[in-house]
Amino acid sequence: xxxxTQLDSQVPxxxxxxxxxxxxxxxxxxxxxxxxVQYPNQGLQLLLKYLSGSTLxxxxxxxxxxxxxxxxxxxxxxxxxxISDTAEYFCAVSDIYNQxxxxxxxxxxxxxxxx
Amino acid sequence: xxxxxQTPKFRILKIGQSMTLQCTQDMNHNxxxxxxxxxxxxxxxxxxxxxxxxxxxxEVPNGYNVSRSTTEDFPLRLELAAPSQxxxxxxxxxxxxxxxxxxxxxxxxxxx
Numbered sequence: 458x459x460x461x462t463q464l465d466s467q468v469p470x471x472x473x474x475x476x477x478x479x480x481x482x483x484x485x486x487x488x489x490x491x492x493x494v495q496y497p498n499q500g501l502q503l504l505l506k507y508l509s510g511s512t513l514x515x516x517x518x519x520x521x522x523x524x525x526x527x528x529x530x531x532x533x534x535x536x537x538x539x540i541s542d543t544a545e546y547f548c549a550v551s552d553i554y555n556q557x558x559x560x561x562x563x564x565x566x567x568x569x570x571x572x
Numbered sequence: 573x574x575x576x577x578q579t580p581k582f583r584i585l586k587i588g589q590s591m592t593l594q595c596t597q598d599m600n601h602n603x604x605x606x607x608x609x610x611x612x613x614x615x616x617x618x619x620x621x622x623x624x625x626x627x628x629x630x631e632v633p634n635g636y637n638v639s640r641s642t643t644e645d646f647p648l649r650l651e652l653a654a655p656s657q658x659x660x661x662x663x664x665x666x667x668x669x670x671x672x673x674x675x676x677x678x679x680x681x682x683x684x
Binding site for chain 2: 461463466489498499500501502503506508547551553555556557558559560561562563564565
């Protein structure tokens, strides 16, 4: 079984400041790793994912995440945030052997960017 | 370009009533999922399906039922609504294990 822990429930930051949203996971098998973003009153959208290969993955809007196998972490970072990044962010894992592709989500981190 | 469509968007149920949350996708995805989202709890998987005629339980299936008679549709049934089922429900679909899951806009359900 897998589990995901997002270490911060709320992260307030000022515009143009850097941010890190932390995610740790637990699994007895290899996993795929995902970050999803949820804007107010909307469904979730994929931000980025790690399947294999380079441990550093990037999104089109400046976010990046690094897979650290030894620390079982997949932290999300952005060097300079915008007001429009205000949203809830979810880390998720999926067992690579699982036929159903089920996602196990963390509790979510609410990012609030202030001017 | 509809993607995943859920109906209704909002619903208030009385304890003991039943209802079906509808979900349809037009992307020809084999995998479909139902999640519930509660504040501070993230999303919990209720049921999932890997293809028409095949369904399986997720983390929190009690009080719910599903069916998958076609690739496009994956309705979620609540038989005897309870206050503990007050939540936001999301349907999602994906092409496969390594691919992006697409989510609907959600159904906000309140049981009183």
